[in-house]
Amino acid sequence: xxxxxxxxxxxxxxxxxxxxxxxxxxxxxxxxxxxxxxxxxxxxxxxxxxxxxxxxxxxxxxxxxxxxxxxxxxxxxxxxxxxxxxxxxxxxxxxxxxxxxxxxxxxxxxxxxxxxxxxxxxxxxxxxxxxxxxxxxxxxxxxxxxxxxxxxxxxxxxxxxxxxxxxxxxxxxxxxxxxxxxxxxxxxxxxxxxxxxxxxxxxxxxxxxxxxxxxxxxxxxxxxxxxxxxxxxxxxxxxxxxxxxxxxxxxxxxxxxxxxxxxxxxxxxxxxxxxxxxxxxxxxxxxxxxxxxxxxxxxxxxxxxxxxxxxxxxxxxxxxxxxxxxxxxxxxxxxxxxxxxxxxxxxxxxxxxxxxxxxxxxxxxxxxxxxxxxxxxxxxxxxxxxxxxxxxxxxxxxxxxxxxxxxxxxxxxxxxxxxxxxxxxxxxxxxxxxxxxxxxxxxxxxxxxxxxxxxxxxxxxxxxxxxxxxxxxxxxxxxxxxxxxxxxxxxxxxxxxxxxxxxxxxxxxxxxxxxxxxxxxxxxxxxxxxxxxxxxxxxxxxxxxxxxxxxxxxxxxxxxxxxxxxxxxxxxxxxxxxxxxxxxxxxxxxxxxxxxxxxxxxxxxxxxxxxxxxxxxxxxxxxxxxxxxxxxxxxxxxxxxxxxxxxxxxxxxxxxxxxxxxxxxxxxxxxxxxxxxxx
Ligand code: NAD
Ligand code: AHE
Ligand code: ZN
Numbered sequence: 001x002x003x004x005x006x007x008x009x010x011x012x013x014x015x016x017x018x019x020x021x022x023x024x025x026x027x028x029x030x031x032x033x034x035x036x037x038x039x040x041x042x043x044x045x046x047x048x049x050x051x052x053x054x055x056x057x058x059x060x061x062x063x064x065x066x067x068x069x070x071x072x073x074x075x076x077x078x079x080x081x082x083x084x085x086x087x088x089x090x091x092x093x094x095x096x097x098x099x100x101x102x103x104x105x106x107x108x109x110x111x112x113x114x115x116x117x118x119x120x121x122x123x124x125x126x127x128x129x130x131x132x133x134x135x136x137x138x139x140x141x142x143x144x145x146x147x148x149x150x151x152x153x154x155x156x157x158x159x160x161x162x163x164x165x166x167x168x169x170x171x172x173x174x175x176x177x178x179x180x181x182x183x184x185x186x187x188x189x190x191x192x193x194x195x196x197x198x199x200x201x202x203x204x205x206x207x208x209x210x211x212x213x214x215x216x217x218x219x220x221x222x223x224x225x226x227x228x229x230x231x232x233x234x235x236x237x238x239x240x241x242x243x244x245x246x247x248x249x250x251x252x253x254x255x256x257x258x259x260x261x262x263x264x265x266x267x268x269x270x271x272x273x274x275x276x277x278x279x280x281x282x283x284x285x286x287x288x289x290x291x292x293x294x295x296x297x298x299x300x301x302x303x304x305x306x307x308x309x310x311x312x313x314x315x316x317x318x319x320x321x322x323x324x325x326x327x328x329x330x331x332x333x334x335x336x337x338x339x340x341x342x343x344x345x346x347x348x349x350x351x352x353x354x355x356x357x358x359x360x361x362x363x364x365x366x367x368x369x370x371x372x373x374x375x376x377x378x379x380x381x382x383x384x385x386x387x388x389x390x391x392x393x394x395x396x397x398x399x400x401x402x403x404x405x406x407x408x409x410x411x412x413x414x415x416x417x418x419x420x421x422x423x424x425x426x427x428x429x430x431x432x433x434x435x436x437x438x439x440x441x442x443x444x445x446x447x448x449x450x451x452x453x454x455x456x457x458x459x460x461x462x463x464x465x466x467x468x469x470x471x472x473x474x475x476x477x478x479x480x481x482x483x484x485x486x487x488x489x490x491x492x493x494x495x496x497x498x499x500x501x502x503x504x505x506x507x508x509x510x511x512x513x514x515x516x517x518x519x520x521x522x523x524x525x526x527x528x529x530x531x532x533x534x535x536x537x538x539x540x541x542x543x544x545x546x547x548x549x550x551x552x553x554x555x556x557x558x559x560x561x562x563x564x565x566x567x568x569x570x571x572x573x574x575x576x577x578x579x580x581x582x583x584x585x586x587x588x589x590x591x592x593x594x595x596x597x598x599x600x601x602x603x604x605x606x607x608x609x610x611x612x613x614x615x616x617x618x619x620x621x622x623x624x625x626x627x628x629x630x631x632x633x634x635x636x637x638x639x640x641x642x643x644x645x646x647x648x649x650x651x652x653x654x655x656x657x658x659x660x661x662x663x664x665x666x667x668x669x670x671x672x673x674x675x676x677x678x679x
Contacts, residue, residue, distance in 0.1 A: 003396075006098070007097055007098050010087060010097045010098070014097070015041050017039065018039045018048070018086075018163050019036055020036065020162035020163045021034055021161070022035070022037045022039075022144070022151075022160060022161030022368070023076065023161070023368060023371040023372075024037065024076060025064055025073055025075050025077055026074045027073050027074070028064060028065060028066030028071065028073060029064065029065055031372045031375075032077070032160065032372055034368055034369050034371060035146060036146070037076075037144055037145065037151060039143055039144060039163045039164070039165060040144075040145075040165065041087060042087060042089035042143070042165050043090070043137065043143075044089050044091050044139075045089060045138065045167060045168050046088075046089040046137060046143075046167055046168065047085055047087075047088050047092060047165065047168050048085070048086045048088075048143075048163060048164070049083035049085055049101060049103060049163065049164050050084050050162065051078075051081050051082070051083040051159050051161060051163065051164060051391065052082045052083050052180040052184075052389065052391055052392075052393050053180050053181045053184045053387050053388065054078045054080060054184055054387070055080040055184050055185050055188075055189070055361075055385045055386065055387045055388070056080070056374040056375060056378050056385070057080050057188045057189050057216075058189075058215060058217075058378070059155075059188070059309055060079065060160075061378060063075075063154065064077060064375070067311035067312055068309075068312065070133045072134070072152040072154075074152065076144060076151060076152075076154060076158035076160055076161050076164070077154050077160050078157060078164075079103070079156075079157035079187060079188055080184055080185060080188040080189060080385075081102065081103055081159030081184050082101070082174075082178070082184040082187070083101055083103065083159070083180075084099065084100055084101070084393070085101055085171075088168070089168075092168045093168075094168060094171070094173065094340070095171050099176070100174050100180065101172060101173050101174060102171075102174055102186060102187045102347075103159055103170055103172075103187065104156075104157075104170050104172050104340070104343060105132070105155040105188065106124065106125065106333060106339050107125050107127055107128055107129075107170040107339060107340075108125050108338050108339045108340040108341060109127040110169075110340070110341075111127070117338070120439045120440075120441045122336070123333065123334060123336050128167050128169065128170070132155060132156040135152030135153050135154065136152070137153065137167070138167060143164075144161075144165075156170050157170070159390075160368070160371055160388075161368075162368065169340065172339050172340045172343035173340075173344060174343065174344045175344065175348060175351060175534050176396070177397075177534075178347050178351060178398075179398075180393050181361075181387055181389060182350070182357050182358070182361065182387075183350065183357070185216070185357050185361070185385055185387075186350070186357070189220065189360075189385065190216060190220040190357060191220075191335050191337055191343065191346055192220070192307060192334050192335040193217045193219065193221040193223070193224060193283070193307070193335065194223070194224040194346070194355075195332060195336045195337045196224075196307055196335050197221055197224035197225050197227075197228055197279075198224060198228065198440075199335055199440070200305055200330060200332040200335065201279050201281075201303055201305050201330070203224070203225050203229075203278075203279055204228070204278070205228065205229030205230070205231075206229060206230070206231045207228075207230050207231065207278035208231065208232045208233075208234075208278045209221075209225045209230045209232070209234070209277060209278065209279045209280070209281070210233075210236060210277045210280040210293065210296055211225070211234070211235050211236065211281045211283060212237075212281065212283060212284050212292070213236070213237060213284035213285075213308060214236075214237040214239075214245075214246045214254070214283075215242075215384065216360050216384050217283040217308075218235065218281065218284075218307075219245060219246060219249055219359075219360065219384065221281045221283060221307070222249045222251050223250055225279070226250025230278075230279075232253075232273070233250055233253075234254070234272075234277075235247075235253070235254040235255070236256075236257060236265060237254070238257060239256075240254070240259070242254075242384075245359055245384065249359065253272075255269070264292075265292060266295060266296060273298075275298050275299045275300075276295075276298035276299055276327075277296055277297060277298055278297075278302055278303070279302065279303050279304075280293040280294070280296050280302065280303075280304045280305070281293065281305050282306050282308045283307045283308055285308030285309045285310050285311070286308065286310070287310050287314045287316050289308070290306055290308070290316050291316060291318050293306075294316075294318050294322055294329050295318060297328070298326075298327070299325050299327070301326050301327075301328075302327050302328070304328070304330070305331060305332055306330070306331040306332075307331070307332055342441075345537055348534065348535050348536065352403060352415075352535055353403050354406075360384045361384070361385055362377075362382065362383050362385060362386065363377045363383050363385070363386035364386070364387050364389070365387070366389045367388075367389070367390075368388065368390050370388060374388050399419055399420065399422075399531055400419060401417055401418070401419040401531070401535060402418045402419070403415055403417055404417060404418050409433065409468055410433075411435060411472045412433055412434050412468075412471075413433070413434050414432070414462065414468070415431065415432050416429060416431045416458065416462075417429065417430055417431070417432065419531060421523055421527060421528075423519045423526070424520070424523055425485075425516050425517050426485045426486070426487065426517055427487075428481075428485065428486075429457070429458055429482050430480060430481045431458040431459065431479070432477065432478070432479050432480070433462075433467070433468060433471055433477060434477050434536060435471060435472050435475050435476065437475070437537075443539065444538055444539040445476055445477040445538055445539060446476060446542035446543065446677040446678070446679065447479060447529075447538045447539070447540065447542070447543045447544075448471070448478045448479070448543075448545070448670070448673050448677075449481070449524065449543065449544070449545045449546070449558075450465075450467065450480050451481065451483075451506065451545070451547030451550075451551030451555050451558075452483050452547065452548060452550075453547070453548045453550045453551050453552075454497060454498055454502060454549060454550045455503070456551075457483065457502070458480040458481060458482045459480075460659065461480055461548065462480050464659035464662070464663065465548075465659060466663040467670060470671065474670060474671070474674035474679040476674055476677065477536070477538045479528070479532055481523070481524055483502050483504055483551070484500070484518065485501075485517045485520075486501050488516075488517040490513060491513075498587065499583075499586060503587065504518055504520035505520065505550060505553070505554075505578075505584075505587045506520045506521055506524055506550070506553065506601070507520060507521050507592060508520070509591040509592065510591070510593060510597070511591060511592065511593050514590065518591055520554075521557075521601070524554065525558055525561075525562060542677050543565070543567065544567050544673040544677055545558050545566050545569055546569065546570040546571060546572070546673065547572070547574065548572040548573060548574075548662055549572070549573050549574065549627070549631075551574075552572055552575060552576075553571075553575035553576070553578060553601075553603060555571050555574070556574055556576070556606075556636075557601050557602070557603055560603060560610050563610070564612055566615070567615075567676040567677050567678075568615055568616075568618075568673045568676030568677065569615055569617055569618075570617065570618035570672050571617070571618075571619050572620050572662050572665060573620070573621050573627070573657055574619060574631065574636075575631055576603050576604055576631060577632040577636065578598060578601070579595050579598045579605065580635065581629070581630045582630070583630055584598065584602075585598070588601070603636065604632070604639045607639045607640065607643055608643065610643070614644075614645050615646070616648060617640070618648045618668070618669060618672045619633065619647065619648065619649045619650070620652055620655075620665045620668070620669075621633045621650070621651050621652065622652050622654070622655030622656050623651050623653050623654060623655065624654045624656045625655070625656050625657045625661075626657060627657050633649060636649065637649050652664075
């Protein structure tokens, strides 16, 4: 079913009771019963979701086995899922029908008076926690029933059902192209393991780590500890079958406590690191293991993090001296992630290929009637995560993006990416610099698009312009697109440096020969920003543009053709009036069939009729620039004066057209943009 058909179907069911299948846990320790239930429409602040996939977490089993002090029956379990919004209740604004979401058991209300949401150190928003514990929605009632009998909600998710209802504040909207059969894992276990490392413990490079329990959660801890740069990671499990994957994900050594003779696991591990380990993690839920983990933390400063959930009545114990001696005992709920804000970022991280969920999916079942097989799989000891596909999603054609290279650079990362451009019908490359944020919940960085000149690729300005010091100083992301499509096998594509490859002129070609591939205007102004905004941690609503030479022309026309879109604009030695130059005429005749048609891509021409918000244009121009006759800064000056458009045109004595010129003034330009972007 196409998305539009699905939306039409959702319009039919909105506001009505939906009868669908769900896996009901009628009582503890019994197989789940797949039967037809009724799901009420969402009330105020609620969202009804059609579930695509649900992975089984140990906590579902723990509750089904009757170990959860909050466990209520009958209920619908499941809390690691993806789905699509079917309908929303009154007042819901953050999601709408058709959005792809992950229901999260830790909500995020984001209210100004929520001391938890406002505190960067915790994710424990308590807004609806009491209702979740009682198995009901925030109005105190359930949305599930069968033949008039109420069925309880579970952890605010209840995703072992074809349809469920959750609070809006529990609904993380994710990239619409995300693989829903995979991303469900980010609803609990894997996010929790990663977050325990990155958020709760902030594992330092060169540290030592022990992980007890190598299920999905423990393996995610191993994977993240490796990413954090730990030098020695030990995995401990009673089931040696888990060791191969643990080693693949980063464990240096794995130990089975039943296979070390008479030695206790504690003595065994202290035999390797005499004073203990910098970080230890419990991912078993066993309180004896929790004690060992704490006592294995390094004397003086080691931290032990409890992730496992212990059965009702079980308590942790140790001699207080263990803490007196400097060990820290801590824990995590959902890895500390602020769900609605950060789960979409985890999805994007997976989609960028910076980390993987693939190794965790050991079992995949199709159809809700297979739900008990997922439980058998988890009990078998062979399973990491069993994903149950509850409804199949129509295949979506996701943008294919790969990372060519990634480097740490000026307190951030610079990444070169490849992707298939639909508007240019070919593979394109771009680079992006993303500065670190001081705190991970700080505002996302605004974006500056830097368009390069003739013959350049995305690489020239990246390595020669000296932008990174300034971008890092202000906390600005910078995108460097390529200057044209390449390798399209168009006759004459590489014959000259002013036209074809390396010379796309930021226009949408209309001539037969070029129109299939050379659509740089739409690429720069639509396709690429959409891709960047959905994949990278940037604020795509706060954007500026600049460029050099042909890129200066691209920046000026993008600003003038999209009033209000950019917060600022600037250019270094821009081509200002291309319809009046030989190389511009040749380019427009080639791409558009006439010079006249080129006027819609000529800054001087566009300024004559521009009536949007007037941003001050900053332009630097070297007086020793050999190309000045093709640039025509004087025409820009003249038209701006005529139409009263603010222009700061600075002639820089004796500078030429090169990157020596660009690098000299890039700092002023980035400062100009940073101010406009509120940095
Ligand atoms: P899992 O059942 O897949 O894995 C648990 C692993 O621990 C298994 O490999 C098992 O062999 C091993 N194990 C059991 N007892 C052990 C012992 N005494 N010594 C060493 N290894 C032992 O479970 P999971 O889904 O990975 O979840 C792990 C724990 O984390 C569970 O208790 C779960 O409820 C909890 N959990 C907590 C959070 C949170 O936010 N705090 C989130 C998700 C899961
Ligand atoms: N209901 C149990 C608490 C269970 C528990 O600790 N849950 C974890 C998530 S487990 C996910 O698989 C958690 O994060 N809890 C925080 C919270 O607010 O529930 C009990 O002991 O009452
Ligand atoms: Zn879970």
